[in-house]
Every structure is written in structure tokens, then in C-alpha cells.
Amino acid sequence: CIAMALVTRPAILVLDEPTTGLDSNTAKQVMAAVQQLARRYDCAVVQSLQQPGSDLFPFFDDLVMLRADGTLEYTGPTNDGPDGVPKVHREPMTPVPHAALPPADHPVPLTPGTPAATAATAGVERREVGTASFVTVCGLIFARHYRALLRNPLALGMRIAQALMLALFFGSVFFDMPLTVDNMKQILGFLMVFVSASFVPVQTAAGVFPMEKDVFLEEQKLPYRYPAWVYGMSKFVTESTAQFPLAVVYGAIMGGMIGIPGEHLGNLILSALLQGLAAESFGFVVSTLAHPALAVGVITPVIAFVMMMVGTSLASGQGGTKELFDALKHLAFLRNGFSAVAVDILPIVKGPCSTPGFCFFNDPQEALVFYDLDGTSLGREWGLLVMWAVVFRVAAAL
Template sequence: MSSYQDSDSLPPRSEAGLAGFSNPGLELGEGECERAGVEDKMEGFHLDRTTGASAGQAESQKRRGLAVRFRGVEVEIQGRQILRDVAGTVLPGELLALMGPSGSGKTTLLSVLTGRIQAKSGQVTLDSQPLTKNLRRMLCYVMQQDIFFPNLTVKDTLMCQAHLRLPDSVTFAEKEKIISVLVEELGIKKCLNTIVGNDFVRGVSGGERKRVNIACELLTDPSVMLLDEPTSGLDSSTSHSLIATLKHYAVKHQKTIISSIHQPSSLIFHMFDKLLLMSDGEVAYYGQASRIVDFFADLGMPCTPHENPADYMLDKVKESPEVRQDIVDYSNKFRVSSVECPLLSKDETNTHLQSMAGELSEVKIAGADGEGAGAELEEVESPQWASSFWMQLRTLTARNFKQQRPQILSLINVIKTLVTAIVPGLIWFQVPREEDQVKARAGMLFHLVLYWFITPIFRTLPSYPAERPIINKERLAGSYRLSAYFLAKVLSELPLAIPQLLVHITISFWLTGLNGAGAYFADMGIIALSTFTSEALGLLISVVFLRMDQTMAFSTSLIVLTVLLGGFYIQKLPFWLAWLRYLAIILFSFHATLQLEFTDDASFRCASQSFSPHCAAAHLNNPNETAYIPAQEILDQFIIPLPVWGNILVLVLYMLAFRVATYLVLRFVRIPGK
């Protein structure tokens, strides 16, 4: 037997089930149990997240780390066993590395620890209390993808999260102070006024974006932080700096940090206190990270001095099924319950959780329904949302406006608006008010309503798919109500369309010489309503069909049918198809603009070869006098069944129907995490 095994004298695993387990070498170092009781000594400003009180007023409510214990965790998804009897313990001030080959179950375990996935069996506890919805609010989860709105600055992004995830009682100045402390500690102060960016928009670097992601989660001062491969996509220097920052944060503030990580460098690997190595859903090693080399040496698989232990152990668990099973079996032989040291005595644990009960009733971090955590927390009612509906609505509206403004009001869109207004205006320039030009005037109106039907749809189609990952992340975190997000999206995008609409209609209207100032303002309102209805339809399509190829195929087909049925090309349909024309939204806006244009009986001169009965009779009775075709005869050519107000009402009903349908799809179909 090797000296590694002899030095620990670890007994075999109990058959009755254990409170926890470890691999060889997991025995806690001197002072580790005591470390769990250390208070958070955050230097500088400290703000109580519950009431917004200053440090002096909230000294007794500073949040420290919690011991995370999980044992016997098993997960089965669609008949496939993903996790098998996984267990471990992480104490405040510790940094645990969760490692293993791709598909070994690392992300699944993180999802179980955050409560996002329900385990088939096993238990997860925080300071010996079962993980409930209330206690989940003490955790944060940093996803692997750093997904943000690219056009927002780092400061805008953090302030938005502060408004959403901190109580309204925390003042703006206090939120700024919290952000100032975080960015200083995470080393991103210099890029506060730089846009976040993404793969297509230049912004902060990948490492800085990852730190912004972490800062967003630290705003609520969580006791436990879980990270999914935070170094993914970063270079070795940036990765080392990031893990060093996390290590410093864990020790300085006595926070519990669990992070999955893929192939770290030797320097990074040795920053971790503990290691949980997984293979095919099972534990291959759990213990002190510094003793992994001894573990494999005992197995007869010595790691050479110049080899990276992290790379070596990953190669071994991937080597062959037989080798993998030998490692897992050897690990299972030495599971012990001795790791479950008296981190906190039962009385100390109960006292600590009782002190947190008041905080849990105020710290409204994430979409839970207020369940208690054990006897101490059963009577504590936690509001479901951190901020009020109006704060959420105001914040999300401002955020969406800032994100969409550079795109909608970009130079290319300004040029497009001017060109598509001036060119048709010149084509229909000052159309004569004569009977044989009625069709041309109607064509101009049809062009206007068709343009403002197509443009909003194609502008809106990519909107939801592009922001869906961000929205899903925030909804999973319980950052805001779905109703607040939906209403904010509607309100923020409406004013952005108005400047383009105003410029386009104004140029087109006066170049073509349409029917006076009264008709101009009325047409503006009707086409604006049609635009808002088209936006609602476009958003519904984008929510129903998430793939862009599907949305484009459906939208193109819809537009072609709408053009055919819009009332300009075809006025009469077979009786068994007549109902289809009422599905064309532009039919109603086109009819309303026609009714506003052709209102004056003395406006359009009769043609010499008129098809109008009135004009024919006028020429016959007074051949030398100028005759005018009645407006109603013009409108009769287009078969308009509804008055102006009726067409407006139909547009309003369509818009409301599309909005309600979109909300219902988001609420009951596009559920985050499913």
C-alpha cells in the first residue's frame, strides 16, 4: 500500500448511505471547518441588499458563504442515466474545480445544485438545510455563454441588472456604489463606458465580457457562486487572471465557489482547493486538488513531474472503459463520512439561518414562490420579484430602446427611408386629378401601405430570436415578470419607428400631391396604426418560428398573399374564397386611405371617354362644361364595405389579437429551459 493511502487511513464506504464522501486526501486541513464561520469582511463600502442600509446599519446582516453538500445525486433524462451517486462538500472560502471529459455530467450537476434540474434521488443542502426555493436565492449561476445586449455599455448593463435584481428601496446612488466596488474588484473599471459588443459588434474583450457576466451575478451578494466553464474561449493569460480573481474573491469574502473548467493550465489547476473529477456521470476523484497526483500514483498510473496534472487525469479517464472503471472503483473504495466535519453545530446552523430569514424575505432575487427552507424559514414569505413592476417596465423599456436605437436609426436606414420616399414620389410626382389617373393615385396609396406593412415585419423578425438567449437567462434567474418584458418591448420599439414613418410619409405625400393637410394627418395615423399591427404580426411570427429560415419562408408567403388580396389588384373573388381577403391586413389600411383621398365630388375631372354614368350624362347634357366624377363612384370600383372608422377598428383588433397571441406563446410555449 502506498504512503498516500497509509497516511490517511481511510475506512471503506458505509453501505447504509453517508452524509458525504471523499476520495483519499480529502481530510480537511487545519482550520478549514472553522473557516466556514468567518464573516464576510468586504473592504470598503458594504450595502445591505435588503433595505439599502449602509454598512453600519446592516453589520449583523452581512452575508457569508454557505457550505454546499450534495450526496447520492442521480439524474435520469429520457431514460438515460446522466449522474450516478455523485456527492461532495464545498466550504466557504473554497474554490472547487468540477472537471471531466465532455458529456461527463458537469453542467447537469451544476443545474442540479442551482435547482434548475430535479434530481431523481439524492440531496443538496446549504449549511445542512435542504435546498428550497428560498435558499436558492442565496446562489448565483454564471452561464458559459456571455450573452448581453451588444449596444449597451458595461455601466448600462450593470445598472440595468441592479435596477432589476435589487429592491427599489436601494437608492440609485447606492446601486452605483455597489457597481463601483464590484468593477474595481473584478478589474473592469476602465471599460465601464465601452459597449459590451459581441462577435459582430466590437466591444470589450472576451475576458472583460466574462467579468461583466460575473459582476451581474455578484450584484445580489450571493453566498454561493456556480460557474459553467468560465475560461472557455479565453487565452491562458486571461484565464489565469480570471481564476485568480475568483480565488481572491472566495478567500477575501468567504464565499463558496464551484466552477466547471475544461483543461486548465497547471498554474490555474493548482489555484483550486478541491477537485471533483467526473467520468460518464460518476465520480472518478473527489478530494484536495493538490493530491490528485498521489491518487493516480497509488493506482499505478504515475504522472511525470513535467506533465500538467489536469491534462493527465483527463487523458486517463478517457483512455479506455476498463481504465475509467478502475479509477471509479478505486475512488468508491475510499468514500468516507469524516469529511462532514462539524462545520457549524446544529445550534449554530439554526441561529445563522434564522438571522438570514429576514434577509430572505427581502432579497427578492429569482422567480420563486416563497417556499420556506426548513422549520426556521417556513413562515417567511419572500416576495417573488426583487423590484416592482414599474421599475422593471421602466428599466427594460430604456434598455430595449438603447439596444434598438443604433440599428433602427442607423445611417443605412436613414438612406433607405429617403430613397424609398423620394423615388416613388418622383414616379408619381403631382399626379393629375383626373379620372384616368385615379388608378395611379390608388397605386401610390397601395405602395405606401404595402411598404409600411413589409418593412416593420422584416425589421421585427430577427428581434426575438436574437435576444432570446438573454431573455431566457434572465427569466430563469427570475429577474423580472414576463408581462414587464413584453410591455417594455412593445413600448420601446414604437417610438423608434415613428421618425422614419413621419419622414417617409411626408416626402411621399407632398411629392405626389395627395389630398390636402387633413388627409395627410389622417393618413399618417392610419399608416402608423398599420405599421404597429405589422410589428405585432412580425413579433408573433418570430416567436412561433424560432429559426430564421422558417420565419422568412412563412413571411414571404404571407406577404405575397397579402399583396394579391390587398384590394388593389383584385377587387372580386369567387364567393368561396371571398373570406380570404379579410385576412389581408393592408386591405383595411388601403381602404381607409382611399376613403380619405377620394372625398370631394368636385376634385377629379371626368375623362373624355369616361366609364362613369355620371360623367357620361354630364357630357351629354353640357358637352362644353367640365364634369367631375363623384367620389363614391371611384370608391365603388374598389368595393369598400366598411367606413373609415370600421377599417381602423379592424386594424386595432388585429393588433391586439397579435399581441395577446404573442404573449400567450411566450408564457406557455417558450418556457426557458424547456
């Protein structure tokens, strides 16, 4: 309600019991926020509070204090209150029987150290309250992330729709593609497009995490804060769950339209899933280091372009650039995604070239050697993608 009222930028804002139902810490935060907004936008705030805690008085410039019987006790600046405003508030001069007060008014806070406080707390047993176990904290963080995911079905639906549109578009471009050496140029184009499009989750992570960062940082100020890696791990597991349907939709539809054999279609889906997880993990690293606008608008597009250049069939270092390209390949996780798909698809390409000299390569093995993929395997590249996802998550947590 306070936020709705502030939208119109009122000259006077009247709040009736704004701290009702709030604990002392939350009430203090609300009062601090209202005071800050009032001074920033030059807005007068009039509030009615019943039995406010002493820690709320510093947020008020002027007070109008009433006794329990409705008579005026004090009006004027907060600092000029009679004998200290908090004391007047906490120890009313006119006692009122509890029966005459509403039930919510029975517990009256007492100033520590006063005779009334000493008498009220006599015989009270004090004991330390333990914190929740580590397993319980982990479970709560995991549950919170899953609830956040399920409470926003529109966002997940939009991501699935995006994967569906990409699959249908590129599936139409490469529809029923002949898997022959004569058609190697088109096959390499498909491999590059398939892997590059699975890099899209990096944008999602780079743009979404900054919205949660403020809450995370505030929670880290609490005495019972949880480790940062717990947040990162729970986010990783949650997003992995969300990434699975995207990979299935993207890989199955696109691979099916192109004509990838069934035994290789599952490998294609898993490659898309692992590539997406690595990209998303990298997006979290970028989001922790840069402003969201810079991360989404500049850093990730530039890095994506560089990875496409050195990690796919778009370019390959030869001659004087070979050493540079070879070094960059070890840092481009997009290269591992391309390698995983290539070592699985290229061996099923039928050869040799029907017209020697007019094909990109004479046989599939020559293509693997050209792109330096003859010494790797599908399992190795999958393992490297998992490694990148874990490394990026750890880096983001640190």
C-alpha cells in the same frame, strides 16, 4: 477578454482571476461556459482563483492548491483532494491574522454546518427580502428597451434612411399626379404601393426579436421573473416611438411630392403609422414561432405577397373567386391599411370620366363600390389596424 482569446482557438488558455468582481451566480455561469468551450474545442484552461466558492470546484479537472503562506497544500485530480477539496479550501489549516491579508481577503466563506460557520453566524438576524413592485419592474423593462433603442442610433438611422429612399423613389414615380378619374389607374397604383411599402417593418421585427429572445428566456428562469406581456407591451411602446418618425418621413414626403392636399396629408401619415405598427406586431408573432432565417426569408415574403393580392388594388375577387377573396380580406390586415388610404383619397378624385368607356371607373364612387369600400370609414379602418396590432402583440406574448 475570454471571448477575444478564444477567437484564435489557442491550445492553452491562461486566465488570471476570471471571476473577480462577479457574484457567485455569474461566476458559476462563467466557469460553466469556459468548461464547455474547453471541451468542445479541446483547449487546456489554466486559471488562478483566490478563495473560490465550493460550487466552482466541480468545473475543474485538476487542482493546484496553495496555503496562505505560499506552501503547496495539494495538487492532483479534483475528486482526490484530501478530506474533500471544498472543506480544505474553506477552512485553511494555517490561520493568518487579518492584518496580514489584503482587505479583499478578510471575508472567508464558511461551510454551512461546521463549528466555524456556526460561530460566525451567531446572532445574525435573518429576514426576508421583498421583491420589487410590479410598477417598478414595468418601469425598469420600459427603461431598458428605450436605452437599447437610443444606444443603437445607427439602426434607427438606417430605418429612417430606408423610409426616406422609398418615399423619394415612389414620390418621383407618382410626382404631381393628377387626382382625376381619367388618371384612376395611376391613383390605384399609388395606393397599392404606399400601403405595401409600409409593410416593411414586419421584416425588422422578425429579424431583430430573435437576437433578444435568448436573454428574455434566461430571465424567465429567474424566481423574480416578469410576465411576458410586460416585455411585449414595453417593446410595443418603444417600437411605436421609433415608428413615428418613419411614418412622418415616409408619408409626408411621398404625399407631398404626389400632391396630396394638406388636410389629407395628416391622415396619410397616421395610416402609415398604424399600418407599420400592425406589420411590426405581426413580425413579432412570426419570430416567436419560426427560426429567424425561415421567418425573414420565407414566411414573411409569402404572407406579404398574399396580402398584397387580396388586400390592395392588385386583384379583386369576382365571379367564382369572390367568396374566397372576401374571406381572406377579413384576415389580411394590409387590407385595412389599403381601405383607410382609399376611403380618404378616392373621394377627392375629380370626375366624371372625360371619355366614357376608356376609364377604369366613371367616378370615384364606382371605384369604392368595386373594391367593396362604400360601407366603411376611415375611423373604422384605423380602429381595425389598432386591433390587429394589439391582437398580434398578445399572441406573441402567449
